[in-house]
Amino acid sequence: MRIGQVIVPHGIVLAPMAGVTNRPFRLLAKEQGCELMFTEMVSAKAILHGNPKTMRMVQFDDAERPIGIQLFGSDPDSMAAAAARLMEFGPDLIDINMGCPVPKIVRNGEGAALMRDLKRAGEIVAAVKKAVPVPVTVKMRKGWDDASVNAVELAKVCEDAGCDAITVHGRTREQFYSGSADWNIIAEVKQAVSVPVIGNGDVFTAGDAQRLLQLTGCDGIMVARGALGNPWVFREIKALLVHGEVLPPPTIEEKVKGALCLLEKLVEWKGEPVAVREMRKHAAWYVKGLPGAAALRRRIYQAATAQEMRRLLEEYGRGEAYVHGDNAGC
Ligand SMILES: Cc1cc2nc3c(=O)[nH]c(=O)nc-3n(C[C@H](O)[C@H](O)[C@H](O)COP(=O)(O)O)c2cc1C
Incomplete structure (x- = not known):
């Protein structure tokens, strides 16, 4: 075009x-x-x-x-x-x-x-x-x-x-x-x-x-x-x-990495307080449909700092939240 x-x-x-x-x-x-x-x-x-x-x-x-x-x-x-x-x-x-x-x-x-x-x-x-x-x-x-x-x-x-x-x-x-x-x-x-x-x-x-x-x-x-x-x-x-190629969807690891990357870029562009607020909806979109997403979303909405959000996403990426049974409601 x-x-x-x-x-x-x-x-x-x-x-x-x-x-x-x-x-x-x-x-x-x-x-x-x-x-x-x-x-x-x-x-x-x-x-x-x-x-x-x-x-x-x-x-x-x-x-x-x-x-x-x-x-x-x-x-x-x-x-x-x-x-x-x-x-x-x-x-x-x-x-x-x-x-x-x-x-x-x-x-x-x-x-x-x-x-x-x-x-x-x-x-x-x-x-x-x-x-x-x-x-x-x-x-x-x-x-x-x-x-x-x-x-x-x-x-x-x-x-x-x-x-x-x-x-x-x-x-x-x-x-x-x-x-x-x-x-x-x-x-x-x-x-x-x-x-x-x-x-x-x-x-x-x-x-x-x-x-x-x-x-x-x-x-x-x-x-x-x-x-x-x-x-x-x-x-x-x-x-x-x-x-004409059908690609597999991104893995959970890729999704978590993507969300972390967006978080870093948002912090850089908007400053931490605004980035943390805006990142809540994005993080929810990134993990939508994944196991444990509802529990992760609840925690992310409570996170007050980028560091906390980072930790939650990384833990999720390592499967910890899921392994610990925090996937209620999914
Ligand atoms: C959160 C959100 C914000 C939007 N903001 C704009 C906008 O600023 N300008 C615009 O032309 N359309 C806006 N739209 C409409 C989209 O560009 C698009 O036309 C609409 O969502 C239909 O496409 P989709 O079915 O792929 O979502 C917005 C849509 C959403 C969901």
């Missing part, structure tokens, strides 16, 4: 996820073969105000390239100004969020609310496109609700306004993350536009990725929840798409 000058060899993409896809998370995904990544969504207003927390969220490492910064907002001029300001960070592309379902976002006419205002959506794409020298992409949903499925219409508006690729999440705003993603709408968008289309929704395994590509003819696949506690999903997808 090629988006402007950005090459994504096999179309393997990590989704933007607020509160998740920060630099440490992305670096691990990249190590496992992810080919294009996005920052967490950031507000155009916050960028223009130079909000320090937001400015940090858009920083990345050269090793992560190609990378896109995802912006949300509803005003074409401020979206364009924010995108222009972001150029000092050197992103490979700018992505516009037209899918966020959260009430406080859509109430401001941002995120998925743009699916109900095609004129404004087109104006935002055109303004951002004019403001930056890098490709501009759009991430949208199937529609607002079942009565207003309009991804095809919106995709055409965005293409006409100059966008360089479109990601479609096959759920409506009203669905949030419930039900299953409709892959047919991705196929319909693919047939309607000539820019690359990235399919998104319910890709949890390499097999899902292959099926989504085959079923829709889309150019790339984007993984969100399937990558939580599981950066290996990218190497599995790559092995299947490129070599």
Whole structure:
């Protein structure tokens, strides 16, 4: 897949996820073969105000390239100004969020609310496109609700306004993350536009990725929840798409090592107190479904320091918690 000058060899993409896809998370995904990544969504207003927390969220490492910064907002001029300001960070592309379902976002006419205002959506794409020298992409949903499925219409508006690729999440705003993603709408968008289309929704395994590509003819696949506690999903997808090879899932040892590695990177990037808080959910994702996971999760949620968390994970990796019978509830 090629988006402007950005090459994504096999179309393997990590989704933007607020509160998740920060630099440490992305670096691990990249190590496992992810080919294009996005920052967490950031507000155009916050960028223009130079909000320090937001400015940090858009920083990345050269090793992560190609990378896109995802912006949300509803005003074409401020979206364009924010995108222009972001150029000092050197992103490979700018992505516009037209899918966020959260009430406080859509109430401001941002995120998925743009699916109900095609004129404004087109104006935002055109303004951002004019403001930056890098490709501009759009991430949208199937529609607002079942009565207003309009991804095809919106995709055409965005293409006409100059966008360089479109990601479609096959759920409506009203669905949030419930039900299953409709892959047919991705196929319909693919047939309607000539820019690359990235399919998104319910890709949890390499097999899902292959099926989504085959079923829709889309150019790339984007993984969100399937990558939580599981950066290996990218190497599995790559092995299947490129070599037709089915890789075994990561071992418990690999999972523990991965979680420890994320913990170290988070401590380095965010400082210990924030890292320990954020690592709780990640650790739970890493061990989900493993023997003794419930007991480990309880202990991890009580850990107050990185050292304690490290010790719990290492013990678990050596099988100690499990051997000592702490696997109740699994
Ligand atoms: C925790 C979380 C945070 C998310 N944050 C964003 C975001 O910042 N921007 C965005 O466009 N989509 C966001 N999404 C939606 C995902 O990018 C993706 O479209 C959705 O989860 C469907 O893909 P999946 O079935 O692979 O999870 C988020 C999803 C989750 C689970």
